[in-house]
Amino acid sequence: MRKVVVAGVGMHPCGIWPDKERSEIALTAIINALEDSQVPFKDIQKVYCSHVLEGASIAQIICQKIGLIGVPMINMENACTSGSTAMGEAYFAIATGQYDVALVIGVEQMSNMGVLGGVADTKSLDSLLGMNIMPALYAMNANEHMHKYGTTREQLALVAVKNKKNGTINPYAHIRKEFTLEEVLGSRRIVDPITLLMCCPNSDGGAAAILCAEDVLSKYNSKPKVYMAGTALRTYAYGENSNDLNRRAAKDAYEMAGVDPKDVDVAEVHDAFTIGEIMHYETLGFCPLGEGGRFLEEGHTQITGDIAVNPSGGLQSRGHPLGMTGVAQACEVVWQLRQEAKGRQVNNPKVGLCHTQGAGGVACVNIFTL
Amino acid sequence: MRKVVVAGVGMHPCGIWPDKERSEIALTAIINALEDSQVPFKDIQKVYCSHVLEGASIAQIICQKIGLIGVPMINMENACTSGSTAMGEAYFAIATGQYDVALVIGVEQMSNMGVLGGVADTKSLDSLLGMNIMPALYAMNANEHMHKYGTTREQLALVAVKNKKNGTINPYAHIRKEFTLEEVLGSRRIVDPITLLMCCPNSDGGAAAILCAEDVLSKYNSKPKVYMAGTALRTYAYGENSNDLNRRAAKDAYEMAGVDPKDVDVAEVHDAFTIGEIMHYETLGFCPLGEGGRFLEEGHTQITGDIAVNPSGGLQSRGHPLGMTGVAQACEVVWQLRQEAKGRQVNNPKVGLCHTQGAGGVACVNIFTL
Incomplete structure (x- = not known):
């Protein structure tokens, strides 16, 4: 398995942002991570997006606003561990040599939601x-x-x-x-x-991390290497x-x-x-x-x-x-x-x-x- | 990359099943796939569950009803391609040598849903x-x-x-x-x-597939080898x-x-x-x-x-x-x-x-x- 490093991270502040679109919140985080990492968006080879509440193709909807890069994008949900799960999946995609650079997005807008449900079968x-x-x-x-x-x-x-x-x-x-x-x-x-x-x-917020194989990091930045x-x-x-x-x-x-x-x-x-x-x-x-x-x-x-x-x-x-x-x-x-x-x-x-x-x-x- | 085969598949009939729990629908499919493959549930090393509509930790909730096997389980959503995406992710987990046997679940209960929304930002x-x-x-x-x-x-x-x-x-x-x-x-x-x-x-239904590395298939069954x-x-x-x-x-x-x-x-x-x-x-x-x-x-x-x-x-x-x-x-x-x-x-x-x-x-x- 190859070594995986975090090339950059970014966040949108948490808070109550009912007037923002979910994708707007995520985009701020992604752009901050791209800036932090100096990775151009076109170099992203796979996208993992973590969100829990209702919505479909969130990763695709968000990323279309930065650029159309054609790559596999996957939305993941694992309740409160969703974001950590997405980080882990991105790790394995790089460590196993499938991809060199992956973007992980974590986003949620809880101010617009009703009561949080669906965590167990209703009749369980x-x-x-x-x-x-x-x-x-x-x-x-x-x-x-x-x-x-x-x-x-x-x-x-x-x-x-x-x-x-x-x-x-x-x-x-x-x-x-x-x-x-x-x-x-x-x-x-x-x-x-x-x-x-x-x-x-219950907050709204977004975060992003760009993971890459250790050996490609030097193309992008010379910040301290943080290994996952x-x-x-x-x-x-x-x-x-x-x-x-x-x-x-x-x-x-x-x-x-x-x-x-x-x-x-x-x-x-x-x-x-x-x-x-x-x-x-x-x-x-x-x-x-x-x-x-x-x-x-x-x-x-x-x-x-x-x-x-x-x-x-x-x-x-x-x-x-x-x-x-x-x-x-x-x-x-x-x-x-x-x-x-x-x-x-x-x-x-x-x-x-x-x-x-x-x-x-x-x-x-x-x-x-x- | 290792060769990946489908060890077995199973389904719950599609239809309108508002009185069933989503997990009940999925379980029928899983049990049929386990029977078809002759893979014991305890041999499953990773679970990918595809569902789109609201719900959290669906894979975990479903699988707990068959047995507690402690393994990574991930819920995935990619709109209408969710199930295909989960199949692909399971493929890579096995092909890259991370796991030998993975279960893919696809389930949805649409009879209980309201209007299908969230496919694009509401203000887009x-x-x-x-x-x-x-x-x-x-x-x-x-x-x-x-x-x-x-x-x-x-x-x-x-x-x-x-x-x-x-x-x-x-x-x-x-x-x-x-x-x-x-x-x-x-x-x-x-x-x-x-x-x-x-x-x-708009139907309710569930399907399951068990993928495994080609070299472990013979432990389970001798059906015609179907390669992914x-x-x-x-x-x-x-x-x-x-x-x-x-x-x-x-x-x-x-x-x-x-x-x-x-x-x-x-x-x-x-x-x-x-x-x-x-x-x-x-x-x-x-x-x-x-x-x-x-x-x-x-x-x-x-x-x-x-x-x-x-x-x-x-x-x-x-x-x-x-x-x-x-x-x-x-x-x-x-x-x-x-x-x-x-x-x-x-x-x-x-x-x-x-x-x-x-x-x-x-x-x-x-x-x-x-």
């Missing part, structure tokens, strides 16, 4: 039990974690405090406002113990719970990248609800099982900590335009590894990790190295 | 001009073809007569009723010259019209498969509207440009003709559950090549072709050989 037991309602699912995770490991409401709130603070220094973030511990705890209860400010916002070194998309195996699934995806990605959890300097982790970040400190191997809450409180995951988690503000603050998230995470990690993250720059990172987890039982971990 | 020029309304687009194609080449309304109707007759001998077809030329011409006008019976129905020999997914290149795009996809797929149009014995062609079949006789190289109408009238594309086109009944008769179609076409071609197509069996076919074309400017051709 899961749906009838309300298990297709995301805050309810995560609330069960939170209650279990509190009961088993003594995780506190304050720790659940502290994730939001940290990530919302990080978001204030990210120009692409949707929520750019600090909140105190008291404000997070005192905000409207959604499903106990989850309060409104422990939930990510590991990628693992996994679904439930027999007997697994959510922790097991995420742990296995992480293990497989680490193995492929040839790195250990302790090597990770910066991570973008799926904090759609704050309990997620605490759980995934553990599943990603940053700390032992059950110690996520303490690990957070001790400051390890601050921008200045050993493993900066969600320096972008994460889903809590950047927002969670479903199809965009995995690609947006990759943008942040690339900026961090290239030391271009300005006010939120992590100190000299060498290894970055992106993690998403999605409805239907799917987890994806992508690892980037210098 | 195309939409404002009504170009995202499929019958309108195809009516323009038909009018152009009639004007330029003298194609007649009767020829447009004859496609429906042929395919609807073929559908009567396909147990998986939605419309299993013969219509006379007069009935087709006299049915309700949709957009001139297209009448109701020149349009495919060529696949080409293409989008508009600069200066191309729809004919050019489809012609280029075909040319690339022929080249990859090492066959010529004259080698094709059986073809499943995108006849969402009957003019499509006539146009694609030409773009696929079965006859010269402009002669599609006459080629049809001369009987070349009957089941008993030189190139049997849509022996399944095509989209006209089997139906067009969007995400299913490309996979359903592959099922038919595999049955034909294995001489298992019963009453609609084409005489001793060696080369089969599947063609779809989708909104947003996308065409896909997959070629199968014995």
